[in-house]
Amino acid sequence: MKIKFILFLFSIVWLAIIIRVFFLSVESNTYYEQLSYNNTVKIEEIAPVRGEIVDKNNKAIAINKLGFKIQLSPHLRSKKNINQFNNEIDILTKLLPSLDRNKIIKNYKKVDSYYNHNYIDIVQFVSYEEIMPVYSILNLRENISIIPAPKRFYPYKEIGSHIVGYVSRANKRDIKDDNLIELIGYTGKTGIENYYNTYLQGLAGKREIKVNANNQEVEELSNKEAIEDRKVILNVDIELQKYISSLFVNQSGAVIVMGVDGAILSASSFPEYDLNTFVNGVSIETWNKLSNSIEKPFTNKLIHGLYPPGSTIKTGLGLIYITTDVSPYWSVDCVASMPLGKRIFRCWKKDGHRKTDLKKAIRESCDDYFYKGSIQVGIKKMSEGLNRYGLGKKTGVDLPNEFIGTVPSREWKRKKYNQPWYIGETVNTSIGQGDFLVTPMQMAQFTALMATSKLPRPYIAKKVGDNEIKPDLEDVLTEKELKRLPTIQKAMYEVCNYPSGTATNYLSSKVKIAGKTGTAQVVGILQDIDKRELEHEMEYYTRSHAWFTSYGPYTNPQYVVLVMVEHGGHGGAAAGTIVSNIYNKLLELEYIK
Known part of the structure; x- marks a missing residue:
């Protein structure tokens, strides 16, 4: 009886081991394949360029001003890399004097963490004219990334402001309603810019790349272009x-x-009011002046x-x-x-x-x-x-x-x-x-x-x-x-x-x-007024x-x-x-x- 019990117990143990081996080698294959894929393949979403708004005679009312976004590598604030971080900031502010050093550091700190492996946006927009003289110098630096980032521009400023509307930085509510807005960072707030926002902003592209253990690009696997530059023509002259x-x-x-x-x-x-005031975020002083005006602009x-x-x-x-x-x-x-x-x-x-x-x-x-x-x-x-x-x-x-x-x-x-x-x-x-x-x-x-x-x-x-x-x-x-x-x-x-x-x-x-x-x-x-005041x-x-x-x-x-x-x-x-x-x-x- 004891021998039968031992043999039964032995069989149960081996059966459990066989089932576990089967699960690890066959059933979990898909899971570990996906995990491995996620560790080696990175998917980058490509922000579309917002479409233009033109009048009936094809005169541009809302266009995109050519410029660039500046990004910095993550994890540069560690004890090991802090000197490198300060050096990169020094170089940026020296070559581009218009940049605010404190604002750059603040933007970096907001996003930098041990778990983030993506480049961090530190400057949202630098004009084409400003960055071109130093573009080649910055582009050679491994920790700095310069990518195209057009900025909305309204050539006619305040003319037709209430029908054209404006785009501005997206808030949490905007992002909650549309994931693409989180990628773009901007959305139509008023007027035509808001009413036709979904069409104007286009659809994101997708780039699939293979990376190594250091998150460096090894190979491009696929590239789906963004659907962008969608135009809206108005009846307006x-x-x-x-x-x-x-x-x-x-x-x-x-x-x-x-x-x-x-x-x-x-x-x-x-x-x-001038629509360009709101594209990068309006100052508190300007906001108060406009919002408190008795004329209600x-x-x-x-x-x-x-x-x-x-x-x-x-x-x-x-x-x-x-x-x-x-x-x-x-x-x-x-x-x-x-x-x-x-x-x-x-x-x-x-x-x-x-x-x-x-x-x-x-x-x-x-x-x-x-x-x-x-x-x-x-x-x-x-x-x-x-x-x-x-x-x-x-x-x-x-x-x-x-x-x-x-x-x-x-x-x-x-x-x-x-x-x-x-x-x-x-x-x-x-x-x-x-x-x-x-x-x-x-x-x-x-x-x-x-x-x-x-x-x-x-x-x-x-x-x-x-x-x-x-x-x-x-x-x-x-x-x-x-x-x-x-x-x-x-x-x-x-x-x-x-x-x-x-x-x-x-x-x-x-x-x-x-x-x-x-x-x-x-x-x-x-009622007791006989003669009305003119x-x-x-x-x-x-x-x-x-x-x-x-x-x-x-x-x-x-x-x-x-x-x-x-x-x-x-x-x-x-x-x-x-x-x-x-x-x-x-x-x-x-x-x-």
Whole structure:
């Protein structure tokens, strides 16, 4: 019995040894092969070169400035190599005096560790002109590596800053969302640079090399090139953009020049700022100066600026009125004020407009007509119609984080404030005041609808690689609205061409245009004030925002031109000259035939 037990035990031991030998020699082969491979073969990812952004005439708006990144071998701070480390730093700062010794050491310390065997980035960018005289000397040094590292450059600086956007160093959140950004180190932060970032940054290449025990390259096994230099072509004419910037000196606001199909020829938010400031990281002093400015240069007012539309909204509301509960021939007797409950709603004209129909109400911007019309139509039909016309929702323009604004309604107020709706709020909404808020981009889209009966999606990019962006036009008007739209268009023509039109006296355009002015109050007027203070007599930041939105030529609409001047006062007076100059420039550049 003992012999059988010993033989059984002996068999079990040998079986265990055989199984272990089999596992080590056969089953673990793949694992140890991979381990061996990882120890001898190194995979290097190749950062792609970011694509350029050009205007419609192929003028460079965002390009890559040629330069180099400087790297240093790891493990040079050990006791054994510290003298060598200091020597390399001395040589670098001597040959390239612009380098900061302390910053180089700080960058090296951040990454250097016993486990890191890759060269360490110590200088992110040195220009081609600076490094070329000493390139051959540095390139011969074994511990220094110089590799191409283009830097984003914006030749037009601040021109079109809010639509072009900028790239800057990636943060942890950026890297978390995209591994390629960690390799590149930069990402698009705003504007087109951000919206089309995935396309512009391209795809990484991959280089597979065999290394020895000292991590030195022995052989290149494979090389897959990066997909790079992807170009984005814009609809924008940068020279027109530059011209418009020259018209908007020392003012805040927004200007949009858009084809009636939605293609944006120029779009500016003022004040602008130099995009190159942000590429390598902005200083705290500059950041504070810009971010604390009362003019808000960082705010993209085209899509993030929320303003009361004022009287510019009267064209759309007029169309809603005469296609719902108000006859096209209905008129009011404007005596400059309308009592309602405990309030008095005033018309802007001190003596009133007297007998006023729709065309006169739009032409001379009579508030009383729209007050009384809103009571007949009601906020439900008003808000539903305005939403259908594109307000209170995103336009779909290719810019990041577009705001939607507010078209007030009973449902909106109940949801936001849990309060009932009052008829006085309906009256306020009828002249684009109260809680009514829009962006300039929405108003440009809205104006294109009034001009052509089609609601376009605004778009800045003309071509992204081989993909050409096509116009996207939506039919949103009812059959009845289509029939009555010419009445609105005729009234908009009279705004700019009749002696009593609110814009006529301020225009010198060689193109026959149609449009609507607007004066959007930013402060309320007390009920016991008999005589309103004139805009130019008011403190600057209490003055109304000035709107002028237009299209032209009147008989063959091709372009929408919208100008909004913050605290500009009366729309025609503040913006008429700018609008005229833009149309004349469009004529000069042969955009309008």
